[in-house]
Amino acid sequence: MSKLKDSRKRIADLSVGEAQNELKDLRLKLFNLRLQQQRGEVKNSRVFAETRKDIARLLHRLTILENEQ
Template sequence: MSKLKERRKQIQEYTLGEAQKELKELRLKLFNLRLQQQRGEVKNNRVFAQTRKDVARLLHHIAILESE
């Protein structure tokens, strides 16, 4: 199974509280990546897109959980 499918499955299994906690952690990770980028420490710029997409997946999952 690809990493993307595994990540999607993992996000779908989160409860509302777990999803909100993970969202907070990913936003902090994105913030730290931006700081590292300004200092020239980031080696793989693809991490930004992957993290933003994970944030979007979590926001979508949270919206679904809240509407139920």
């Protein structure tokens, strides 16, 4: 399976609490990437887009879970 399909499947299996924790971790990762970019340490700028997309997927999953309740 591709990396994207694995990521989508993993996110689809998360509960509300797990999704919130993962969201917090991804936002911290994005913050740290921004700091590293300012220092010139980031080699692959594609990581920014991937992280933002993962955050969007998690927010969508959280919305679905909250609407089910």
